[in-house]
Amino acid sequence: MTTDEEMLRVYRHDAHKTRGRPHAHAVDELAGVPVNLKVPYGADANAAALSRPSGSPSQTVETYESHYRLSLLSGESRYDPESFNIGQYRDEIHDLLSVEDALEMHERWLTSELMGAFNESVHYPYTSLKYHTLLVAALVANYRRGAEFEDLWVVVDGPDEITPHRTIFAGETFNLRVTANPAGEPRARLGSRPWRSWASTWERMTEHPQLLPEQIDQRHRKREMFLDAQLRRIQAWSTALQYIEDFVSELGAE
Amino acid sequence: MTVQQVLFGLETDYIGHPYYVSGNAIFHALAPHLDRRTLDAIGVSHGVFVPGQFGVYPDDHSQAGSHPAMGNTLIEPESYADFFLKREQAHSWLLDSKPRDAMNSYQIRVQSGELAMATETFHGRAEHKRQQTDTTQWNIHCYLHSDDPSVLPLPDGVLDGLQFGGRRNFGYGITELKQTATFTLSELSFTELEDADRYLVKFITPYVLTSEHPNTTPHNIPWWWEHETPLRRREEKIAEERELYDLTVVDHGQVVGYGGSEPIKTAKKGIRRIGTHSKYGFGELRVIPVDEESE
Numbered sequence: 001m002t003t004d005e006e007m008l009r010v011y012r013h014d015a016h017k018t019r020g021r022p023h024a025h026a027v028d029e030l031a032g033v034p035v036n037l038k039v040p041y042g043a044d045a046n047a048a049a050l051s052r053p054s055g056s057p058s059q060t061v062e063t064y065e066s067h068y069r070l071s072l073l074s075g076e077s078r079y080d081p082e083s084f085n086i087g088q089y090r091d092e093i094h095d096l097l098s099v100e101d102a103l104e105m106h107e108r109w110l111t112s113e114l115m116g117a118f119n120e121s122v123h124y125p126y127t128s129l130k131y132h133t134l135l136v137a138a139l140v141a142n143y144r145r146g147a148e149f150e151d152l153w154v155v156v157d158g159p160d161e162i163t164p165h166r167t168i169f170a171g172e173t174f175n176l177r178v179t180a181n182p183a184g185e186p187r188a189r190l191g192s193r194p195w196r197s198w199a200s201t202w203e204r205m206t207e208h209p210q211l212l213p214e215q216i217d218q219r220h221r222k223r224e225m226f227l228d229a230q231l232r233r234i235q236a237w238s239t240a241l242q243y244i245e246d247f248v249s250e251l252g253a254e
Numbered sequence: 255m256t257v258q259q260v261l262f263g264l265e266t267d268y269i270g271h272p273y274y275v276s277g278n279a280i281f282h283a284l285a286p287h288l289d290r291r292t293l294d295a296i297g298v299s300h301g302v303f304v305p306g307q308f309g310v311y312p313d314d315h316s317q318a319g320s321h322p323a324m325g326n327t328l329i330e331p332e333s334y335a336d337f338f339l340k341r342e343q344a345h346s347w348l349l350d351s352k353p354r355d356a357m358n359s360y361q362i363r364v365q366s367g368e369l370a371m372a373t374e375t376f377h378g379r380a381e382h383k384r385q386q387t388d389t390t391q392w393n394i395h396c397y398l399h400s401d402d403p404s405v406l407p408l409p410d411g412v413l414d415g416l417q418f419g420g421r422r423n424f425g426y427g428i429t430e431l432k433q434t435a436t437f438t439l440s441e442l443s444f445t446e447l448e449d450a451d452r453y454l455v456k457f458i459t460p461y462v463l464t465s466e467h468p469n470t471t472p473h474n475i476p477w478w479w480e481h482e483t484p485l486r487r488r489e490e491k492i493a494e495e496r497e498l499y500d501l502t503v504v505d506h507g508q509v510v511g512y513g514g515s516e517p518i519k520t521a522k523k524g525i526r527r528i529g530t531h532s533k534y535g536f537g538e539l540r541v542i543p544v545d546e547e548s549e
Contacts, residue, residue, distance in 0.1 A: 053350040060353045063378040063388060072359055075376045126356050199344045203507030206483045219368060222272070226362060226369045229272035232507055233343050234355045243359075251362070251369070 004102035006040065006144070007165055010137045011105045013037040013044065015097050017129055018118050020067035031094030043139035046149060047132055048120070049194035051236035057123040069119040070126050072230075072239060073246045077125075078117045089114055103164050109134055110162070110170040116242055128242035134168045135237060138178035141165035147180035150192050154178055154201060155185040156209045169241050172248060174209035176241070196235035203232055211244070212252045223251060255399055255439040255526065256406040259328050260413055261340075262301070262394040262429035267363055267370040269426050270419025273506070274343075274459070275301035275394055277535020278492050283416040288408070295402040297527065300459045300535035301418070304340050305357045305375070306391040309347035314446070315339065320349070325393060328435040333443045334521055338540055340395040341458050353377045357390045370426065393432060394418075396535075399439075399526060407436040439525065444518045450543030453512035455479060455520070458538040460490060460503035462530040467492060467499040470530045475504065478520070480511030492531060503536070517541050 015035040016026035026036045038044075059065055068077040092114055099105045109115060115130035141164070142152055157167070157175040169176040178190070186207035191197055202208075211224045227247045234240040270279065277298040285293060309324025311317050314335040321329070324339075324347055331337045339347065348354040356377035363370045371392070378388035400406050410431055419427035447453070455478075464472045475485065485508055490501040514520055524539030526532070 058351055060351060061356075061378045061388075070356070070377075072356055073362070075356075075361060124353070126353055204509060205486065207486055208505075223369055226272045230359045232273070233345075233358045235344065235358075236355050239355050251364070 003100070007102040007137065007140065008100070008105060009034075009037050010039055010043075010140050011102075011109055011133060012097055013039050013136070014120070014129060014133055015093070017067055017120065018093055018115075020122070031097045033097050035097070039136055039140060041140060041143035043136050043143055046139055046194040047135040047237075049196075050135060050198075051127045051132060051196060051238040052121060052124050053196070057121060059123050061125050064125050065122055066125065067118055067122050068125075069117060069128055069242070071246055072126050072234070072243050073250060106134075106137060106165050106167070107162060109137075110167060116245065120238055124236070126239045127236055128238040131168065131238035131241040134241075135178075137165045138168050142178060142180055145180070149190065149194060151180040152178055152190045153180070153182045153187045154190060154205075155182045155187040156205070156207070157185065169244065171244060172213045172252070173211065196237070198237045198240040199232050199235050202240070212248060227251075255401050256403055256436060257439060257525070258398045258407040258434055258436045260396050260398065260434045261304070261326075261328050261432040262396075262413075262416065263306070263432045264371075264373045264392040264394060265428040265430055266425055267365070267372055267427075268419045269365065269368055269370045269421050272369075272371065274303065274535075275396070275418045276492070277301075277396065277459075277533075278494075278531070279418050280396055280416070281534055282493075283418060284408070284412065287412045292405045292408075295405045296398050296400045297533045298398055298535060299396045299527070299538060301394040301396040302341055302343055303360065303371075304393040304395045305345065305348065306393050307357050308349055308352070309345075310349055312339070312346050316443075326391075326432065328433045330435055330437065331442060333446060334541075335446060337442065337525065338458070341538070341540070342456075360392060365421075368420070394429060407434055410434065439522060444521060447517045447521055447541060447543055450517070451546045452544050453517045454509050454542040454544060455512050455524075456509045456540045456542055457504060457506045458524075458540050459527070459535055460488065460501075460506045460537075461528070461539075462490075462501050462503050462536045463487070464502045465492065465499060465530050466501070467494070467531070473529045476528070478512060478514035480513045485510070492534065501531070509542075512541060517543070 012033055012035050015030050028036050070077055096108050116128050118129040119125050120127040120129050120132035155177050157177050163177050166179055167175050167177045186205055188201045188204040211227050277300045281298040305325050307325040308322050310320040316332040316336050345358050361372040361375045363372050375390045376388055414431035416429050417427045486505045488503055488505040490503045491498045521541040527537040529537035
């Protein structure tokens, strides 16, 4: 077991958003651990800039103001805000937040479906709390080793390769990682400053991974192209990473 | 060179190439309505999917401010950058105050195991679906070009009601003509490409390296593309008279450094497109000026 308080704080910092309250009015403790925390190195603000516009936020979807994420794939909230009872899932959230091993915490976030049910801001309902948190973790892990944003790359790993805190997406056919030291993997630079650069970064990758499990036939190949086509259009990082997860789970097989 | 921009509205769901409607598909939809001389004299670009939305002019555009119908209308280009307003699929003109990613990704419908692009995208709560503010209609933007001043513009009647993609017999992929606008390349200002510190080249559509189609020869990567790592390639197909031919392409969306010395000339060539099957939409390039100070 590793004790890494700094990283544990990162994974807990936005957990109050599962309760749908902004920072100012949020609970400060969930599952007996502190939440609503400040993150060092400006990593939270940088990760936010990867998925949300700068400036004071405004409601982007007039008819929807909720902390439950809207799916770009289905157009719906995964949980119906009228009937979804957070109490049902409280144990699962508490269980996750009270993990004391930072490495286990990282892996639990990577595989948590529940944390993808929430958005990172009620103003931007298509963003994902899960991938925002994983992006913050990857930035902190790189920054505290002395890297600056402009040194960073996103690289493609195999599906079994998880690097502590730096892996931001773990899928069935590939993983994605943020690192200052790429070693020949398919890759793209994150750029000189954080902005909603997902589509632009995806388009600059030296190679694209196989997106869906086992290509069976031409029809399957076309599904992969549909996903790729959308990834070339989505700008917010957390929205795009969540979209891959949703697409693979709902349309990844016949 | 005469350029005719065309904006189609998507009337029924589309089962076709998910990245774009290829210039080849548009050319073959037009072919039955045109004589041989016209077909020989025109080139047809790929059709880019455009959300029918409000917009704000990007910083490099010759105009400023917002336009309520930016995605639903053709705006006459004055400068080279204006020309690309609807050619890049990220559509940087979409408003940040709106759910731009939802507006710029299409909703997918599964039709007998095949994925189809829906004619409109909903954003917001399901029960509000019918509200206009929560719906985005899809358009398709392409341009025709010719050096023969007598063939363009094509009349509206030829462009209205074209059908693209698969399962056309079942009514998929029907479009309506929304608007066309014609200009000559000599009217376009290229001053933004003078005196930049350096230039980049962005591939708006794929560049064909090899084609199985008869009467084509392999192309190398041009010497004036500067890149440190190999360029991402992709397999692609082109259809002609029910035959499918395999292509190897340099994938679109990538950016390289410009190693040439005549950016304006290259920019004009990029609109006209380069390489194999350039008549059918492949090899469209954009030259991007970079000033080190603003980096």
